[in-house]
Amino acid sequence: MLEEGAVERDRVLGVGLATPGPIDHARGLVLDPPHLTTWHDVPLRDEVARRTGLPTLLDKDVLAVAAAILWFPASGRPTDAAVVYAGTGVAIGIISGGEIVRGVSGNAGEAGHVSVGRAFGRCVCGREGCLGGVFSANAILANAVERGIGLGAGATDVRASETVRADRAVDGLRALAEAGDLAVVPFLHETGSALGSALATVCELLDLDTVVPSGPVWDRLGPWLEPGLRSVLDTYAMPGHHPLRVLGAAGDGPVAAVGAACLMLDDALTPRPTGLLLRV
Template sequence: MTEIRTPSPRRGTNLPRMGDFNLTVILDAIRRAPGGLSRVELAQIVGLSPQTISNISRRLLDQRLIVEAGKEGSGPGKPRTMLRLNPGGMYAVGVHLDPAVLTIVLLDLVGAVVQHARITTPSGAEPESIIAIIAAAIGQLIEDSGVDRTKVAGLGVASPGPIDLKEGAVVDPPLLPGWERVPLRDALAEATGLSTLLDKDVTSSAVAETWAGGPSGAGSFVFMYMGTGIGCGIVLNDEVIRGSSGNAGEIGHIIVGPDGPLCDCGQRGCVKSSAIPQALVARAEAAGVLVGARTDRSAPAVQENFAELCALAYGGNEAAMEIIRESAVLVGRAVSAVTNALDVDRVVFGGPFWSCLAPAYLEQIPALVQENSATRKIHGIEVVGTGVGEDVAAVGAACLVLEHTLAPRSQRLLLEG
């Protein structure tokens, strides 16, 4: 009989000059244990010596990143002191730049939202104007929260792709005219005075799931982002995969219906041209499901029209529901292609349009993915909604800061130079 093995926890290293990596390994282990861990349990989980565990725990306590949270134990022996994250030990700001709405959140160390704000993205506004709006909103958010600004570790920004990760620039995203190579990272860093990171919204969403999604954010999974566009974030063995330029997960041109609408890439039936909200709204208009003059094609208008389509679908309009169901089949085909390529255990759906799609998608897609899985005789593939919520990209943007500062990453083991 083949032995089934559960994924191994991250292992630390006792090699010299690896203190920072070991610190993040320990912090990550504590973070993943909601009830906390004792020093003895930490030594067993991460493979470090008791003395190393004791030294690093003291360092984390001094930095107020963890706290001693009572004693636990039964039977013979001394009760063990439990270590848990200190929610107020560090904070981070996250911004999601979406063509329809700007979302800003302030997170504590455990990934809980402390303060939240939303602003409709001004249609046709210059990037400089929108950046100024974001910067002002960030300052107001921190002030309203009452959090000591010195405890804010930085600012994370989630943007539609493609992005230039090295330069921190947004590179001509859909439905954001004028955003051609806009240096958003540096502009916001200068405007806010906060150390700033930029990543794609789909990748940020995957990061959010690993930090605040609970069981759905563990192991190997893809995050299917349902927003103005469609893309996926990739997590393999608890590590977020970004690709060589930071643009992994651009799945919009997977063909899901060869006879489908013509895409701007020149192919027919791409999931981008067939199943994003803009395409579904256009289909509903052509079928007479959405009636009335609809000349406004801006992202906020698409969001409003799509909400109307979903309300009709779940209100008993069969034609509207059929449009949603057909899109579920198309997206299910794209998901199957991705899961077969990456061999993951789970698909997590989320994003600003997910709440409208969830009932129909969760009814159809799990069976489609399982039926088309190349590994169905070896393991199943779970299909779930995000454990973070509608603001997953903004939460993920803030988690970028926490991940960059605190998460164990293989890059930390590379020697400088």
């Protein structure tokens, strides 16, 4: 990559890795992500550092996206925001007071079982109304099929992996939405409003004023999901009487990869009070 980009190695701070959770942030392990079924306690951070000879950091994909949002002026650099990352699964990262909230183990943001306040899509846990049963790529595929929306043979090909089928389904929905399909457009509006219900709850709980949707699902379906999302957020009465604004994620290319690079910038260049403490 450095050779192709004509980048001198001594200008590189290191490697940032963004992976699905859960992870062991302190030890740099990828523990057991639901959609990476053969990955268990993989020492990804240390192995990449060993093979590249470069300092390496590991973080969850949604928290890497939050890092990108804080580093890019085009995002508006919100200080208090809920950051959605929708791909094979769905997660919500939190920015509070201009800082990324990581939690005690570095796994803040797991949002699959946040309630959307309605019976909409069955989650893998068996309940209806979980965000993961509505807004992940796999859930969107299942819900679309249940409603009789035809997505083509590629989206239902049993020979392909679940992830590949879901990816094809998202592309199929986009094509149908662009054509103005009378079943798909209201389906995506309702899916967006379900996300809005979950985010309104999170924003009320943590007193946030900004929502930043991102990820492969949003990148392709955002124009049809956003009206439903805004229909909830624009009418939600926050306790502080402040509006909830929706911003776009910043950076060119896959935002999680951009965010992974920002992790190194954040680690190297962001001043922190703990770094000013005298150690005795």
